[in-house]
Amino acid sequence: MSPWERPALTYPPQPPPQQSPGSYPQAPGPYPQGPGPYAQTPGPYPQAPGPYAQAPAPYAQAPGPYPQAPGPHAPGSAWPPPQQPYDGGMPMGAMPMGGVPAGCQLCGASPAAPVSVRGHQGMLVIMRFLRRQGTFCRTCALAVFRDMQADTMIQGWWGPLSVLITPFTLLVNLGSLSGIKRIPEPVTAGWRPPLDPGRPVFRRPAGLLALVPLTGLALLVLAVPILMLIGLVAGPSGSDGTSSHPTLKVGSCALNNDDWPHQDLAPVSCDSALAQLRVTDPGTGSCPSGDYLAYPEYSSSGDKTLCLHPLK
DSSP states (O other): OOTTOOOOOOOOOOOOOOOOTTOOOOOOOSSOOOOOSSOOOOOSSOOOOOTTOOOOOSSOOOOOSSOOOOOTTOTTOOSSOOOOOOTTSOOGGGSOTTSOOOOOTTTOOBSOEEEEEEEEEEETTEEEEEEEEEEEOHHHHHHHHHHHHHHHHHHSOSSTTHHHHHHHHHHHHHHHHHHHHTSOOOOBOOSSOOOOOOSOGGGSHHHHHHHHHHHHHHHHHHHHHHHHHHHHHHTTBOTTSSBSSOOOOTTOEEEEOSOTTSOOEEEEOTTSTTOOEEEEOOTTSOOOTTOEEOOGGGSSSSSOOOEEEEOO
16 A cells, blocks of 8 residues: 555444424435534523514503494495484485584584575666575575565666566565475574574565565556456447447538547537538448548448538
């Protein structure tokens, strides 16, 4: 054996390393590993649990003061939830978002409803159309109506067209008043006192002054059909059923109280100095030259033409 050749060194087999508690076993690799040259001695202190172990909470959570309602998709619960009425009796679905009933925009009281009141102002040549609308409670809506109605009764007549527009505006507001009376009395107070409705319209000075044009307009409206009815009943005849024109007889004399060709004939005696015309019958022919033709209304039958011969 040459001095450069030495026998291979051999080592006794080593036991596998001990694993401390809390560590994770290592999966075998793709190649088997031989025993290490050194044995691992156990440490002087025990190893703590792994980093993923969760320590218990130091404090227990107390239950909440109010029980939590089940969610919309909790098993066994109805969806959508039933509507709950509020103090005013209105279902929750009719309230605005948040479950608060609609309040008056002037005082905040509820219940309230949309209200629209109109007004008119005439100014000789020009005019103004006024309108007040919003969500009001019964008290504030009545105050707005009475103020607008009273102002229109004073300021709405001063113009040729305003005389006709003002009565229609007052009538439209009466329809709004019927809707205001259907609003329930406030059950929830607002952040400020409601408006003062004051006295009714016709107990105010404006209402008393407005009675003058309103009475005249009512009489004018009533007078037109009354006069038309009287004219249809009376007709062209007088109270005794005879014609309103005097009747001229053939051979009598007449007087024209108007200028020709207009006729306002009246019978007079032929011996009188006022006699101007003598009444003649044209027969089947026509009146002689120079004579006048009397209107048929002056004949006894009402449809016959008579001749009028001048006496002077």
